[in-house]
Amino acid sequence: MTGQTTPGEFDLIRHYILNATKQRDDVVLGVGDDCALLNIPPGQQLAVSMDTLVAGRHFIPNVDPTSLGHKTLAVNLSDLAAMGATPAWATLSLTLPAAGATWQNWLGQFMQGFQGLAKQYQVQLVGGDTTRGPLSITAQVHGFIEPGQALRRDTAAIGDKIYVSGTLGDAGLALRDQQGQYKLSESERRILIPRLNNPTPRIALGIKLKGLAHAAIDISDGLGADLSHICTASGVGAIIQAQQIPLSETVQHYVQKTAEWNLPVSAGDDYELIFTVPKAQQTAVLQAVHSVSVPIACIGQITADQTVKMILPDGNTHPLGSGYDHFQ
Numbered sequence: 001m002t003g004q005t006t007p008g009e010f011d012l013i014r015h016y017i018l019n020a021t022k023q024r025d026d027v028v029l030g031v032g033d034d035c036a037l038l039n040i041p042p043g044q045q046l047a048v049s050m051d052t053l054v055a056g057r058h059f060i061p062n063v064d065p066t067s068l069g070h071k072t073l074a075v076n077l078s079d080l081a082a083m084g085a086t087p088a089w090a091t092l093s094l095t096l097p098a099a100g101a102t103w104q105n106w107l108g109q110f111m112q113g114f115q116g117l118a119k120q121y122q123v124q125l126v127g128g129d130t131t132r133g134p135l136s137i138t139a140q141v142h143g144f145i146e147p148g149q150a151l152r153r154d155t156a157a158i159g160d161k162i163y164v165s166g167t168l169g170d171a172g173l174a175l176r177d178q179q180g181q182y183k184l185s186e187s188e189r190r191i192l193i194p195r196l197n198n199p200t201p202r203i204a205l206g207i208k209l210k211g212l213a214h215a216a217i218d219i220s221d222g223l224g225a226d227l228s229h230i231c232t233a234s235g236v237g238a239i240i241q242a243q244q245i246p247l248s249e250t251v252q253h254y255v256q257k258t259a260e261w262n263l264p265v266s267a268g269d270d271y272e273l274i275f276t277v278p279k280a281q282q283t284a285v286l287q288a289v290h291s292v293s294v295p296i297a298c299i300g301q302i303t304a305d306q307t308v309k310m311i312l313p314d315g316n317t318h319p320l321g322s323g324y325d326h327f328q
């Protein structure tokens with residue numbers, strides 16, 4: 001056991017963790033021993049990703065625990081989606097301020113959100129750690145991918161078309177509303193707040209893009225920053241058209257009102273996918289994606305000149321790149 005022992009630690013694990021998710025056939029041993037024992041299907045590689053959520057930095061401490069449980073797993077699954085991997089297992093490290101009734105209640109709600117999404121993607125929680133300290137949550141996910149099929153960041157090629165899924169800027173505008181910097185109407189809030197608190201990992205889309213798209217990344221830091229990651233890793237540049245960026249009605253209205261493109265371009269937390277497609281595969285991609293009910297839009301093209309630029313509606317060109325950086 002790590003961290004500070006509390007009398008309730010094992011009770012918490014038994015009650016809220018042990019049978020939180022459904023048993024998978026490839027789990028020989030899950031929660032309860034020193035290690036989990038897991039079978040990777042023959043001919044598959046393991047795709048592994050981890051994300052930490054710290055109170056006050058990634059979420060407001062009094063955020064709805066059920067949403068936080070959902071988001072903890074969602075942001076991790078989003079990384080698997082961006083590689084085209086199929087989710088399988090998760091581990092979860094919880095640092096809770098105390099083990100009293102308030103935090104038990106909190107954990108119950110948190111696990112409800114986590115379980116809901118785990119069930120949707122047949123993910124089994126196979127282990128983790130529970131300690132006492134300032135509220136912080138780390139989850140790791142494990143998925144399967146055939147060798148050579150992963151959608152990496154470093155495989156964009158000059159001439160590839162750049163696509164994004166869904167709509168951008170929704171989570172960012174919801175955050176501005178929550179922080180009192182912008183006021184959404186009640187009906188707008190009903191649509192946009194879930195985009196911030198309960199993002200949908202684009203797992204089905206990622207799997208469809210396997211073997212067809214060149215490069216992919218999920219948008220956690222913003223379109224400009226995450227597209228730049230692809231370009232840097234691939235040694236290429238990009239040019240996108242602001243007017244082609246898919247926007248929800250509310251964000252469209254916001255951009256019209258403020259003439260400010262910073263929101264859809266720099267706000268993070270949308271967890272949509274950016275992916276690049278060679279011209280020859282465009283029809284195949286559109287066909288493959290048709291069965292997944294996620295809209296995709298072509299917003300630009302990969303270029304040779306190593307800069308990432310956006311053409312604004314007035315014809316001016318604007319450099320892109322800066323997004324959210326924890327150390328700036």
Ligand code: ADP
Nearest residue numbers: 001002017031032033034092094127128129130
């Ligand atoms: P150890 O002392 O061997 O590290 P622990 O006492 O920390 O084991 O945990 C007991 C069991 O419960 C282990 O199988 C561990 O993986 C699991 N576990 C503890 N906390 C969590 C958690 N937050 N989520 C999932 N599994 C957990």
Ligand code: MG
Nearest residue numbers: 001002128129
């Ligand atoms: Mg431990």
